[in-house]
Amino acid sequence: MTTKIHIWHTGSVYIDQALAFKEKTWHPMPYSGWLRKKENKSWFPVSAYLIEHPKGTILIDTGWHEEIRTNSKKHLGWLPNSMFKGNLPTGESIKDRLEHMNLSSKELDYVILTHLHADHVSGLKHVTGAKTILTSEVEWQAAQRGLGYVRSMWEDVPVKTFEFHDISFGPFEKGYDLFHDGTVLLVHTPGHSKGQVSVLISTEGGWVLLASDVGYAEKSWMQQILPGVTVHKGDAHKSLAWVKDFSTREDCRYVFANHDPDVREGVIVDE
Template identity: 60%
Template sequence: MTTIHIWHTGEVYIDRALAYQEKTIHPAPHTGIFRPSSKKSWLPVSAYFINHPKGNILVDTGWSETIRNNPRGHLGLVASALFKGKLPPGQSVREHLETIGLKDTDLDFVLLSHLHLDHVSGVEHVRHAKTILTSKPEWDAANKDLGYIRSMWRGVPVQTFELEAIPFGPYNKGVDLFQDGSLYLVHTPGHSKGQFTVMVQTSKGWVLLISDVGYSRRSWTQLVLPGAITNKEEAIQSLRWVQEFSLRDDCRRIIANHDPEVAPQMIT
């Protein structure tokens, strides 16, 4: 039986325009620069532990424990000026794993949906997992483009997967992780060049962990894009696919990473 644990691994303080794209005279409202605090809020930073018949899987890694005492050193001057993060005691991925009696060496896969700071910050805590994996397009972009903090994965043995033909997704690209149709990494670009959705088969239907394809149910029901995107057409295609999939009889649940309405829980 597959179970999915939704963990909150801290919070991030962002402008609402980063979650939901706005039409405004401000050239980059998602940065929060020159925007009042009334337009900003704390949102959860999630990670997911999947106990699958073929292995233990962690999806994303939330904040590093370093954010507690050295946020500027961890994020750098620019990012620390734009974003705030907090990590209460017991909420790092290392601490969550300890709570269920596991260490990073017990993880068969760490899947990094994309390499933005609030998704990869805590990868240092799981560096001894058997396989740490992200997509080749995301890895290539993260190691040459702006918007990434490469020191977060320096020295971590990140591996990549090539996009293959699969029966799901806006572009029918990704990978069948166990080659048995039970768990897919679905290419859903737009917010970043190589972002992927984790698609998990349960006894009651599919659960989609959509990362930042959208920030909440409002995103896919109303087709509201995130404020930060690398390609508008791809972002729309990815979000529209989520919307269409949500209407399927075999869709059990769709979970966005920063949705304040999603509480920590276990899906069996």
């Protein structure tokens, strides 16, 4: 059995560009979009990924929940709803995507949450039947008490956590080997959030790196442009530098940022 990686856009998010690409400006919080002009704002894709792996079926992040279509303010809460908007066309929710592939959530061996910000976990309750839902222990603890999270999105969901261990990849060489065989690695790439991971997948043609929100687009790591929101600038820079270095390796096939407008939907298969 070969490995297939499905790239899905599970809707889009309307944000100030300063949330995607950090700006130096007089505005104390340009990423919020408050008192900012319309021309500063854009729609960015919200990606999720389905990995058909010989050892299991893995969903990476969950995109928007269908409630975003009908009651955005209730789903996001007042403060997040004042900073960004979500759009979820028919057919693009995780629920829709799985149904299109004739998959139920019970057939998902793993749901991996790269971090717990709203646009990555909003659709989590569409896949509560998955066998195992995982995020890092560092991220889980940060989300229980930190700002920037909508905790109702995982309320009553059986989320499990994993500890970071020494691995040979990443800015801090910490992560989690999902199948204990080096084929799917959850690489600790903090900075945007404390416990964020990127997902590194081995294919016959080389590595595929799903870089989550280390940067919002390829230009982020190529030009070292931080996301507008970081919990630790030093870690964020180090994570971006690692992604840039990894992207230049001969055995690296692709690197994808979660919100890159230039990334198109498709399927990556073993070469």
